[in-house]
Amino acid sequence: MTFVNYSASIAQSKGRAPIRAEDTAALRGLRLFDGIAEATFADLIAAGYLQFFPPGVTLIRERDPADFLHVVIEGTVELYAGSGGRETTMEFIRPVGAFILAAVLSDQIYLQSARTLTRARILMIPAERVRHWMAQDAGFMRMIVAELARGYRQAIKALKNQKLRTGAERLANWLITQSALQGTPGYVDLDIEKRVLAARLGMTPENLSRALASLAIHGVHSRGALIEIKDPAALAGFAKPDPLVDAPE
Amino acid sequence: MTFVNYSASIAQSKGRAPIRAEDTAALRGLRLFDGIAEATFADLIAAGYLQFFPPGVTLIRERDPADFLHVVIEGTVELYAGSGGRETTMEFIRPVGAFILAAVLSDQIYLQSARTLTRARILMIPAERVRHWMAQDAGFMRMIVAELARGYRQAIKALKNQKLRTGAERLANWLITQSALQGTPGYVDLDIEKRVLAARLGMTPENLSRALASLAIHGVHSRGALIEIKDPAALAGFAKPDPLVDAPE
DNA sequence: GTATTATATTGATCTGGATCAAATACCCAA
């Protein structure tokens, strides 16, 4: 994994990565752009950059001033943060999700860094434009309020998850949620590395291995990236899933 | 500590706890009401209840639908949450702070419960009024966006604090932040019980005692509710404070 | 296909933190 910082060069080169007409229609369908004025949408898009990034690219770094609103159109982005030499994964952003709105809106520095885990298509809109249109277009501001509220509640859930559960419980609940999201009741197909999942769940890779092994008595068996859930009821009995912690916002 | 639920009875009795003229001026000064239209303010206040609660009163309970926006005018309120039999403290709300805006705005259930730790004066505004005026008054919506962004960033910081630090480190950083907030460089005066602080820091009361004792080598000594910081530099050397985790939003 | 490198697992050990139990200190009401 190479850590080349592409974002700096993109921010400079204004003319690059124009948005093609065929993409515009797809973008119009995003929840964040629902019900906003046509003029607002047109200007945001005109000012934005839509671009592919290879895996492992650092898109933003905590402590930097928020210069762009990023929207993931395709691929997976990892939000992570560090302090005092340690590092942890905060969240994964998948299509279609924005990050990190709060810093952009209040013109502050980022609290989290972001890197691509896969090849990813990212829409980047200059922060100043977002703030400008938020003030102009009430419909856009309504969408922003909804998105912010969603992000806030997600963060609260993550904090509850971390403070109220053991590692094995977090893993068990993650498996339940994930198998539901993927629509595959009997198993979960990992599309991220286990070391990244471990960081997301707040544990070391070694401990994730052991936690996974410990779930065998509840019918969980893993073969590589495929994790089989033989008895969902038994797993739920151990995990005690709680919508106020686990349900995605 | 008695756990009487006052809020239910208040929600029913429309006529109770009217807001006196002398209070209105003070409320006008709140950040949340800054720069909003006079009509908006007047109606929000007219629809609201301003009321004293004794200590230990449960104001809201997680899982309940968000019926009121609460604003702490005086006293201290504890936000807490539970799952699977465990319980933890999420945050303290002190004047002037609102909770829990996100649930009110998106008309959802609360993710957290709230109880008074001290005698407290709370302004309660019906959720429906807040949503109504948010849609009408752009200035009010701007304030809401700012408050939501603040809450989101605070939650992210709390999550980083929890995932990236040991208990003793969280305590050390809390002491540093608190002594700065209180404006007393050499000490911290606890205005909450240690068991509550322990929950807030994500540890047991026993462990808080031991963590406090372990900070003695960094010049921290406690006598009851007074915690002395003999050598702030030494303490900071251990705590490694980080504005991206510790600075209040 | 094989060498190379990164990822994942397993084992041993150590530390952080929880739990259980008991003693002490504190607060408040009679």
Added chain:
DNA sequence: TTGGGTATTTGATCCAGATCAATATAATAC
């Protein structure tokens, strides 16, 4: 002022999780 209840501290023990080390497995480049 004196009890009685609660909060805090201290000690002993146990469990969760981190770290260190070694091996096995998978992915990748050549």
